[in-house]
Amino acid sequence: xxxxxxxxxxxxxxxxxxxxxxxxxxxxxxxxxxxxxxxxxxxxxxxxxxxxxxxxxxxxxxxxxxxxxxxxxxxxxxxxxxxxxxxxxxxxxxxxxxxxxxxx
Numbered sequence: 001x002x003x004x005x006x007x008x009x010x011x012x013x014x015x016x017x018x019x020x021x022x023x024x025x026x027x028x029x030x031x032x033x034x035x036x037x038x039x040x041x042x043x044x045x046x047x048x049x050x051x052x053x054x055x056x057x058x059x060x061x062x063x064x065x066x067x068x069x070x071x072x073x074x075x076x077x078x079x080x081x082x083x084x085x086x087x088x089x090x091x092x093x094x095x096x097x098x099x100x101x102x103x104x
Contacts, residue, residue: 007047016040017056025088032057032072034090037099041076041083053079062087062100070096 010024015033022033029047032039039057044050055078063084065071070087087096 007045009047009049025090027089028086030088031085032059032088032091034088035092035095037072037091037095039072039074039083039085041078041081053081055079057083059095059099061102062096072096072099 008029010026010029012021012023013030014020015022015036015038017038018033018036020033020035022030022035024030031046037059039059041053041055041057042049042051053076055076057074058077059072060075061073063071063073065086071084072087072091074083074085075081076083
């Protein structure tokens with residue numbers, strides 16, 4: 001990710017997977033649903049909305065990031081691209097654990 005190409009977009013949306021209303025994160029850009037952890041393949045660089053795919057990004061794994069952060073690893077159900085997003089403070093912890101258990 002080129003940090004210079006990051007465009008801050010923090011907005012409410014309806015999750016296309018679980019149908020729940022997702023509110024702004026407030027401290028950084030909201031890029032996935034905190035309930036089912038799904039995302040949408042809309043960006044080439046964070047916040048640019050330039051990706052034409054528009055497929056569902058399915059959470060497939062969790063990885064340890066820098067310091068005390070974790071990242072959700074996604075695979076696009078439409079084009080197969082792998083993407084990563086930082087876990088948000090309000091993400092469903094049980095969902096995170098369920099994804100991590102798949103590796104055991």
